[in-house]
Amino acid sequence: MTVRRGEIYYADLSPVVGSEQGGVRPVLIIQNDVGNRYSPTVIAAAITSQKEKAKLPTHISLAAADCGLSRDSIILLEQIRTIDKQRLKECVGEIPVTTMKQVDYALEISFGLIPRPRHGSIRQTVMGSQRQEVPQS
Secondary structure (H helix, E strand, C coil), X not given: CCCCCCEEEEEECCCCCCCCCCCEEEEXXXXXXXXXXXCCEEEEEEEECCCCCCCCCCEEEECHHHHCCCCXXXXXXXXXXXXXXXXEEEEEEECCHHHHHHHHHHHHHHCCCCCCCXXXXXXXXXXXXXXXXXCCC
């Protein structure tokens, strides 16, 4: 199975414990492509269509039209798991490069590599003056 960073798959995340995201749901592959090629596992972030989730700096909005999902969704970069490739079902699409830049920034926040933004959304921070190298869409 060829899996690439930025692709969205349906995956079976059960069983779960506590507040982990579970069931068959879309996930975003966030692992690098070398790991994706040679490892039997991948690192993935859960995706939810529940738009009423708390707005955290680790949440990235995802338009259904941009990625092959049936509904607008949120990538939950605080819900990251290493899963066996056998859990992956079908690939439904991939996210745009500009969205992947937002994901990368949210991962930095999730892992505590940078302080979280005090004001504004991840998109405003990534697309704004603090991260000039990100192309405007």
